[in-house]
Structures are given as structure tokens and as C-alpha cells.
Amino acid sequence: MISVGIVGGTGYTGVELLRLLLRHSSVKVTVLTSRTEAGRRVDDMFPSLRGHTDLQYSDLDIELLKQCDVVFFATPHGVAMKHAEALVAANTKIIDLAADFRLQDLKQFEKWYGLEHACPEILKQSAYGLSELNRDQIKTASVIGNPGCYPTTVQLGLAPVLKASTALVDPSSIIIDAKSGVSGAGRKASLGMIYTENADNFKAYGVAGHRHHPEIVEALENISGQKNVFNHILFVPHLVPMIRGMLSTIYVDLTEEGVQADLQGLYEEFYKNEQFVDVMPAGSTPETRSVRGANQLRIALYKPQPKKLVILVAQDNLVKGAAGQAVQNMNIMFGFVENQGLDGIGLLP
Amino acid sequence: MISVGIVGGTGYTGVELLRLLLRHSSVKVTVLTSRTEAGRRVDDMFPSLRGHTDLQYSDLDIELLKQCDVVFFATPHGVAMKHAEALVAANTKIIDLAADFRLQDLKQFEKWYGLEHACPEILKQSAYGLSELNRDQIKTASVIGNPGCYPTTVQLGLAPVLKASTALVDPSSIIIDAKSGVSGAGRKASLGMIYTENADNFKAYGVAGHRHHPEIVEALENISGQKNVFNHILFVPHLVPMIRGMLSTIYVDLTEEGVQADLQGLYEEFYKNEQFVDVMPAGSTPETRSVRGANQLRIALYKPQPKKLVILVAQDNLVKGAAGQAVQNMNIMFGFVENQGLDGIGLLP
């Protein structure tokens, strides 16, 4: 049984972490902080937790956090890095669900997040928490940068072809047309997020540039071992009038080898031991509701034109795209069975 | 470990039963039937189950069902009663999620369901599966009529005042203004149920009469021990553009004793040992999303006028209103811990 702290427990990733961790049999959540709600019971703010916990929010007290085995940061960008040194020194592990430990390229970090990095040395030793692809580094890391929701779909969607021994796709041709439910924007009092501005509506956003673009580029470089070929890929996110769920439609040109390859077989083989990545049978279309509330990502492949591959990737942005993958990383770090606390079945309908 | 059969596994209550039972550690689902999908894997129809089961649909084979310890009927009305005798004779318990064993009054059953009852003797010995109120009968019954979704909210919302030692409310004054998500209508190809006819829309339905009215009347008579005082209560259901969730707003006139009584205290006391019934603090408003996917019912009380009580009751119609309560009844029948397989936390958001 390990003790867990959550910093920033009033957002959607915070309450989602609680939903998962309160049912995890090797974990006890001992600290839950909030800048604004200290002293309030968490189940007063989130009635879904009534009957499941007596936790109260507290102010962020670094001494209390040091006593935890692991601390999740479900905070805005820039918070985790301020406290990383102290926690690492105290042998407390960190899983940051914000962006502080996602980008090794400090210039990109500063450009897109407008922050100077507070602990570049710790960043260098941190692991990028895409569980299926970086399991070995995650096992031994002290600090995990939990991936962004969109980048998770792109990496798991492309890894089998990018890691293949022969070049199957043209990396510069990648286009990611991504769609997310509104919870991806967090829990904030913002005019653009109110019900009446989003319901029965669809739009693109961030077309000129989105923070997940540099994360995707760096991650695909790491996966493929190729530099400078992904800089010009297109990533266009859209907002779907739904609460949870994310679907990325990825378009990529096939090489001659790619045209000949058994891609369905390649993907099935690549993920055959991964319980959280589901390569669906040919002809399937993954629906976001099939993973609602579940730490699951589903992939389907199409070749509607001879030289083009279309990869459909669906996940729950709050689970495999955030809190679920964070718990998966914790399981890896502490040697728990990887699906502990993560074997819930999604709500369909 | 008991073996479980599910008859009618292609509807929403069927897949919801599977979601719960596949995670129940004392249960193995061994039979799953469908008239139309025999031979098909259930996770082909419901991809949320991929990775969680290899079950296939089979035709209804009474011999196979007899080998089960308990059979759930997630079928249209009229199916369970046809097979009840054979199963009871084989010592297989039955939990019917349809209406065959809800009404003891055969005339009402025939009037509202247009069916002659196939086994009135078994009906007489069956128990009405409102878990919290009928636990003793459920424990020993062979056949359970699982309550309708609306009646569950009404009974648990009114039981504390109707069972009080003094008359606190005027039973004839009861008005139930009920609202349900669309999943309450099941999974059927019907024009009135399509997305474009229900989204961004609100309406009442069944105002002139609804099958749950006689069930509510009979149940309230049993709870209160009073006959003929509930016949003229009003029950008006409405359809909400949401998937899951049910809220009943119950209006009732208080007697002089009722005006004086500490009703909040009465409710809290009445349900103090019930983990699935949550009497919220005064001033709360239960939201359906706070119970999304959870076997939980929440109640809040208001006295906006001196002699009027307003009772708000929220549940997930597919869980506490259907499949969850069915599993709760199974747990009671087989002596399992009552929340086994039912301790999941709802998805909020």
C-alpha cells in the first residue's frame, strides 16, 4: 500500500484520478490540495464521490507531499516543476499531468507555454509517460511527464509503422485531424466553454498552432529515431459537443513497401500483449463511447486508396488520455499489476 | 462462484448487466441468449466489452438455463413468465427485469401489458425486488420482479414518510413529475427514438396513463399498509435529451404532524445503513450525473411552502433503476456482500 498525493484536485483530471485511485487496492490517497477549496470536503464539490471518501482539500504543504510515495500534479502547466526538486530529494515520485515534463526541447517549451523551465536537470532525467512505448524508462524514473491527450492517440496510432524495420510511410505526409470532447478544455469558468456555445455545434480550433504539435513532433522523432522529418506535419484539432471522448483520424502516404505490407497484421502483432490498446478487426470503426470511462484506446486501419493509410484512434481523453494513463504509469513505477484499478468496463451507452 | 445466465442480451439492460457481472468476483456468466444474434460474439455488438469477455450469444435453451444458479431476464415483458416454472423446478433462481413479476394484481397486469399471466402461482410467491424495502423476502425468494425505474425513485423517495408511525403526509396529494433519459426506452429501431427527434428537445409523454402508475400504486400500498388512498396520485413522465439518468420531483401535502416533523432527520435515520441511498444535506440538489454508471440513488428534501414537501430523487435508470438493483438483489439472494460488483464510482463528468 503506497500513499498518494494529488495536487490540484478540483479539475476534471483531479476528480478522475480520485475515481480511479479510490478503487485501487494498493493505494491510499492521503493528500489532496486546492488553492481555493482548502478545508472543503471533496465530495461536497463532486457529489459522485459521496460515500466513497472523507477526504478534504488542504493547502499545498510540501512537507505533507514529501511523505507521499507519489504525487500526481493535476494542475495548470508550471506548477509541478516548481516542486519537483524538493520532492525528488525526498524520494517522492512525481507524475505530472500538465506539460512541465513532456518536452525535452526547452525552447519549444518556453515558446508554447510562455514559461522558463524551473528544473532542466530533473527534466532530463524524467521519463515521458506513454506507457506502452516507454515502459522501461517509466519503471525507473522519478518523474513522469504524462502525455497530452492528443499526442497519446497519435503516438499509439503511428508507432507500429514508424517502428517497422522498413520505411512503410512517408513521415512528412502525416495529417492528424483530431476531435475532442469538451472536457479536454478542463473545468474553467470561460465564456467559450459554456453549454450554449458548444452544444449542437462543431468547429475547428487552434488551426494556426496548438501546444500539442511540438509534443507530437518530439515524440514521433523519438519513436522513429528520425529527426527533422515531422516538423511540417499537420495537426488540426476540433471540438465535438460531447463530454468525454477523442478520435484522431490520421492520414499518411504509404511507401511502396507500405503498399505491399500487411498493416493489419503488423498492428495486431505490435500490440498483441497490450491490454489497453485494441487493434480492431478490419472494417471496424472505433466509437468514442466504446471507451467511455475506460483506460482503453482503440485503433482501426483503412486503405481507401491504394497509397494512403487512414488510422482511426479512439480513447477517453480523461482516462487513457490523462488520469488513466497516469495511474497506469504509477502501476509500472511501483511494480503493481499494470491494470490494477484500471479494469473497469466503459459505459455504453 | 455461481453461474449466471442472461436471457436477452442485446438491449441496454443486458449490456449493463454484463458490465457489472463481468467484474463481479463471485459470478461467472455462462449463458447469454439472443433471438436474433445467436452465434455472434457479444463484444462484436458491444465493443466496450472487447478484451473483457469471449461470450457468444446462443439461442434460448432451457436446459442450459437450468444449469445456471440464477437467470436474469432482460427481455420484453412476457418472456420470463413463460420459463419460470421450468427454472423454479430446476432450482434456478430468476430475476426478471421486465414487468412479469412486478404486479400482484393480475387485472392490472393484463390491462397494462395486454398479456394473460402465465404462472400466477409463481407470481404469488415471488418477491418484489426493491432491495432496501424488501430485503427479507428477496433473501428467500426464488423469483424476483425487479422494479421499474420510475417506481424505484418513487418508493425510496416516499418510504420514510409513508412508513412513519404518524401520518405525516396526505397520500392522496402525491404528484410525481418524473424525468428520464432516453435509454429508459430501450434499444429499439423506432422513429420516435432517433437522435434528431430527441436531441435539444423536451416533452412529456404518457400523460394520460403509464404502465408504471399501477406499479407505483401497488408498491405504495404495500409500503404504507394503506389501501385505496393512492389510486388518484398523479404520475407524469418526461423525456430528457440525455442518455442515462432519472430525476423524480415528488410533491406532497404535509399533515399538521408533517409540518412539525424533522423530515431531514427522519430520512437520514431511515437510510443511515443503506449505502446505495444517499440522503443529501439540506439545500442540495441531486444531479443525475452524480450517479452516472453507479448503483446509487440520491434524495434531497425541500419545504418551499410551509405545508408542502418537495422530494427530489435522482438515479441512473440503467443501474439502480434496472441492472444495478438486479445485481444487488442477486447479492442479497446468494448471501454475497451487498455491494459486491457495485462499488464503482460514477462518471462525473
Next chain:
Amino acid sequence: MISVGIVGGTGYTGVELLRLLLRHSSVKVTVLTSRTEAGRRVDDMFPSLRGHTDLQYSDLDIELLKQCDVVFFATPHGVAMKHAEALVAANTKIIDLAADFRLQDLKQFEKWYGLEHACPEILKQSAYGLSELNRDQIKTASVIGNPGCYPTTVQLGLAPVLKASTALVDPSSIIIDAKSGVSGAGRKASLGMIYTENADNFKAYGVAGHRHHPEIVEALENISGQKNVFNHILFVPHLVPMIRGMLSTIYVDLTEEGVQADLQGLYEEFYKNEQFVDVMPAGSTPETRSVRGANQLRIALYKPQPKKLVILVAQDNLVKGAAGQAVQNMNIMFGFVENQGLDGIGLLP
């Protein structure tokens, strides 16, 4: 052709007024104010207006407003009353879509809105803008208090029985279970209003008391000519996950005369000349989508129990419940055909 000013053009009632007034052939909108957006084109904020207007927001300039024939206030409560004297003196008519001129009872106004009234003398001479019931006063008034959305449904739903020559209903028995789409809460950056807090969710709110309760009480007193019999009626609003639309389900006990009366005939007769009030055939259930975007209110009557009347009333809260009725009142005040600019057909689907 009259010149029209709109004060507060950045909310939903503001843009709805524009949608209607820009298509009204006897009107030219000349002034559109905003405290925060002065200098910005309105179609930059509301792209639905692109191609339909070149209007820009300006600061509130009372001299400019005085040159208008009529000024609509689509502002928070308390703004219109500050400018009423100046405008009335300049012979500019006022239609206030907020509450400043809804309640003649100043104590109730101060209690519920927390404001001292700025111009009680003008209030006394103002007319309450429920078009169908107060047409004569509206014709000659300088200042109109446009009704609240909920009170509009209640008044039009109850007027025929309350104005009948014999007592058909028990006024103290009235219960209004009302349901509104989210746009009723306006366009505000508020956590409680964001998409993820409202979608796929249903709840009651304001159960302990709502500002529309005193407005309903005063209005029903005026309609019926009876004082002190409506004080204890119940009014419980609920929030529906939809953009527009409102349905009030009104429950009332019938007197002996009421039980005998042809209520369907009474309603049809009462509204036979009202194009914006539709008494639907017996057995109908009005859906909110049937009035989406239309200045229309639909009523259906049920007697599910011999002595109980259930009145269903549907409208679009932003049209007949706000901007549409405001334009209807303007048409009455200026002698235009009453449906000018208001004959659009609702969007179904």
C-alpha cells in the same frame, strides 16, 4: 419605419432581438450598446449576423438613445430603471427585458433583486408586457416590463381557467414543475454553466425560492382578480441539457364545476384569435423543438385523474419567453401588424 436602440447587445436576448429586428420591415436598429465591446462589429461577436448588418457596438450614450423611437434593454436587472426617466421625458418608449418593470410590489422587487427601485412613479405607469393578456395597456404605455420566461408559460397556461366566470380550479393547489434549456441562464462565464457541467445531466435548481415566484404570484392575482390565494403555490424550475426551450407542467385541482367543464373547448375559445398561442388537440404533447426559434407557445390539457388538471405549456424561452414577445409588444405599441417580423417557422429538427 421607426428607429430602435438596443442596450446590452452581447447577451443571448440581445442577439435574438437582432435576429428578429433585422428582418422586421418597419424597423431600423440604429443604436446597439455594450459596456465591454464598444467599437466592435456585432457580426464579429455573433458570426450568424455576417452579411445581415454593419452595426457596431457603442458605449451607452443617452443622447443617442433619446433619438430612438423605442429602446430595448437586454441588460442585467437594474439598468433600464436608471435611464427610464430621461427616455420617457424624450418620448422614447422602453421595453425592458430584465425585471425592473415586472413587479409592482416594490418590497418584493427589493427582496428578490437586492435593488432599490430607481423610478417608482414610472413603474406605476408602466405596463406588464404579457401581450395576449394586457394588449390594451401595452398599446398606450411608455414603458413595458417584458415578462420573465417562466411566468409567460404560467400565465398563458392558466389564464383561461382563472378568468372563467365560475371558479374552475383551486388556486392554492397550483404546482408548476418547470423545465428550461440552458440559454435561460444567459451568456456568462460561470463554472456552473459550462458544457461539461450540464450536458447529459438533469437537475432542479432554485427549489427553495426563485425570482420568478413573486412575478407569477402578482401576475396570477392580476389575471384572476383574486388576492392572497396564490402566495403558497409551488414553483420548481429544472435545467434541461438543451440550448433553447421551456416546458412547464402545471398541476391544479379542479373544483366541482371544473370537473364538469369542457376545458379543452374553453381554452380553444379563449385563444381562438391568438396566433402565437396554440391550443393543441386533446392527446397532444407539445415538444419544445416544435417552437424552436418561433414566437409561439403551445398548450395541451390532460385530466389523468378526475379532479386534477395537468397543463403542458411549451415555448422557446428566448423568443416567446423573451425577445419575441418584446418585439410583439413593440408591434402592439406602434400599431404594426402583431406578427410583423414574427412569422418565422420554427426549426424542426
Next chain:
Amino acid sequence: MISVGIVGGTGYTGVELLRLLLRHSSVKVTVLTSRTEAGRRVDDMFPSLRGHTDLQYSDLDIELLKQCDVVFFATPHGVAMKHAEALVAANTKIIDLAADFRLQDLKQFEKWYGLEHACPEILKQSAYGLSELNRDQIKTASVIGNPGCYPTTVQLGLAPVLKASTALVDPSSIIIDAKSGVSGAGRKASLGMIYTENADNFKAYGVAGHRHHPEIVEALENISGQKNVFNHILFVPHLVPMIRGMLSTIYVDLTEEGVQADLQGLYEEFYKNEQFVDVMPAGSTPETRSVRGANQLRIALYKPQPKKLVILVAQDNLVKGAAGQAVQNMNIMFGFVENQGLDGIGLLP
């Protein structure tokens, strides 16, 4: 005043045609047919029309249709072509909202629609009703094939670059990631269309092939005057949980000339006289709700990478994508002002 017939008045395009035509001052709808609802009032089926028409459905009587000046077919594919000869002979014009007159390539028609064409000669003389691009042919045609909803967005989104005097884009690189509201699937009792299967969900469909692909290919060939370069473009439609609305995100590689060109200026110039096509200012993102109920299509352009163009195109699939464009075509055919009956402002919110 012309007389208009509508064949197939029980679907969403049928009721949308009525919404528009009943407010068109030069038109009288005289015939409205339905195979299943003959004798029923249309406002009984679609209560939004109550108070606006007394029309009843009738059986399809070719003699009655011949007396119309124009007949709209809002029917399944294959109906209009059966009646085209008789109507053309009677000098009655035809606007078919199904696919019978969309494809000149008969093999493609037969392949995708499974029907042999009933009147190839009439097809040859028919005009493809993309109003802005084919105005001259539409003016004089007897028969119009009203474009599919997706193809409308693609053609208007790409026409300026495809019609430019120099090659600005690589035609073979076109990828169309399209998203539609559920009303695009029509009004049918189908399990896949029910509320609970679509709400809070997102998915691709028809990835392996969709009927609008050949229509897009043929249309782009006609627009560009180039054959055989569009056969391998990608078109992937997705289903959005909303009622109305369509957004196509179009990706295309720029040539060297294209990289240098002022594309924003090109588009603005191309559509400067088109009231129903709105080229939004640089940096805008068209939202579907900005055109809800309006015959309007909005375009925005992005160059997120130096050699890539992203074109966002939004419309209401039932209006500019179906019934609205059909009325626009009627206006062109009969010499009415092109926006007659089509100047309504969209509902936002």
C-alpha cells in the same frame, strides 16, 4: 406566383422545404405527397407547422404534379427519375434532392446506388444544381440534380483554387475530413440512428467508400476541367452528436505558385458577389451554429505549414446542403431574386 409540388414530404428535407417555401412570397405549395401518410395533415406530423398551413399529404398523382410549375423530390434515390419524363413533357420543372441527377457517369450511378438509370437522356440535359458554380445551366434547365451535402462543401471550398488560371494546388493531394450532424442520415427508424447510440459519441463511418466520393470526383473534374486527377482523393465522413450542421476540413498541398499566392484575397474576390458564401477574415473558425437554419456557407483558410492549405467549410446540411440550395435553384430557374425566401438569419444560440 408559381405552384409547387413536393414529393416525399415526411423526411427532414421535406419539412425543411416547407419551412422555407411557406414563407416564400412567390410560391404556393399545392401538392405534398407521401406514400404512407396520405390524408393526414402535415402539421399533425410536424407540429412546428401548426398555424402556417392547412396542407394534407396526398398519394403521388402524376396528373396533379403535372399541373405544378416545379416539383421537388425529397425522396429516396430512384423516385425522381421514374417520373421525370412525364413531368418534363408537361413542362413541369424538377428539382431532385436525391441522387438521380447528380452523376453523369452512369456506371458510377449504378455502382453506388444499385439502380439502372431510368432516363439517361433527361439526365444528359439536366443541370447539376450547385447554384454558385452552375448558375447559367440552372437558369435554363428543366431538371436539376441538387448536390449532396458533403459535395457542396467540397466544391465551394475548392472552386477558387481549382478555377485559378495557374495551378495553385496539387489535385491528387486532396483530403476531405468531413463531419456531419445526424440529420444528414434522414428520418428513419434505424437502430444506428437512435439517440442513445449517437449522443455523447463520435465516430467515422463509410471510410472504405461513400456515395459522395464519385459525386465529388465528377464535380471537381467539371470545376477544374481536369480529368483523372481526383480519383484518389480521400473523403472520410464522421458523425457528430448534433442535429444540424456540417464542417469539412480540407487539406491540400500547395504548388510553388500556391505558396506565393494571396489565397485569402483570391477567395474573397471569387465570392465577392455571392451572398450565400461567406469568406471569413483570416484567423476565423467557422462554427456550424453560425449557419443553423440559414442558407449560408462559411469558409476560412489556414496555412499552418508553408506548403499546406487547410480549408474549413461550414454549412447547415439541411439548408445550403439540401433544401435551401434547392430553393435557391428554384429562384434561379424562375428568375426570382436569388435570396427570396432565403434571407432568414441563423439561430445562434
